[in-house]
Amino acid sequence: MSDADLIEASLIALDGREAAMRGLLFDRFFARYPGRRAIFLHVEATSVRMTDETLQWLYGLARDRKWVWSQVAELVFNHRNYGELGQDEYDAFVDLAIDALRDTLDAWTAPTEAAWRRQAATLKTLVARARAEWAASPLAYP
Numbered sequence: 611m612s613d614a615d616l617i618e619a620s621l622i623a624l625d626g627r628e629a630a631m632r633g634l635l636f637d638r639f640f641a642r643y644p645g646r647r648a649i650f651l652h653v654e655a656t657s658v659r660m661t662d663e664t665l666q667w668l669y670g671l672a673r674d675r676k677w678v679w680s681q682v683a684e685l686v687f688n689h690r691n692y693g694e695l696g697q698d699e700y701d702a703f704v705d706l707a708i709d710a711l712r713d714t715l716d717a718w719t720a721p722t723e724a725a726w727r728r729q730a731a732t733l734k735t736l737v738a739r740a741r742a743e744w745a746a747s748p749l750a751y752p
């Protein structure tokens with residue numbers, strides 16, 4: 611099976627368990643970065659979008675979809691509203707999303723794990739590229 615097929619199978623299996631998966635992800639993220647909890651005004655709403663977009667991007671990357679890059683670039687720019695976010699925070703969020711998925715789903719195989727982690731590595735490089743390009747752009751904060 612391709613990475614895209616394996617990832618899609620996980621997304622189908624997640625049906626009905628999204629809230630449990632998000633709960634694990636955000637609990638673990640805030641345990642690792644306790645100082646960040648206070649900058650979330652509406653975590654119940656935001657956590658849905660943050661989680662769904664992360665999973666959708668990983669699926670889009672597995673399908674080699676070029677729209678992922680423009681969405682990542684915009685998101686990284688928007689997130690400067692929330693202060694100086696580190697690459698480590700983005701990397702941790704992506705890793706913890708996959709950990710939460712693994713710990714929520716009944717069926718999780720080595721090929722499924724490899725498929726998600728491979729696409730995660732690509733997503734992290736896109737975030738790093740977006741951060742570097744925005745930092746170098748005339749729109750960068752002084």
Ligand code: HEM
Pocket residue numbers: 646649650651652653656659660661663664685688689692695699700703704
């Ligand atoms: C791949 C990773 C991420 C994705 C896809 C993502 C996505 C989103 C989305 C879609 C929103 C809703 C508002 C908007 O459209 O700008 C949002 C809000 C937000 N994100 Fe992220 N995000 C990611 C990583 C992070 C990280 C690492 C942090 C670090 C703390 C963060 C902090 C926030 C905060 C503080 C808000 C506003 C929350 C609120 O007011 O309730 N995000 N994010």
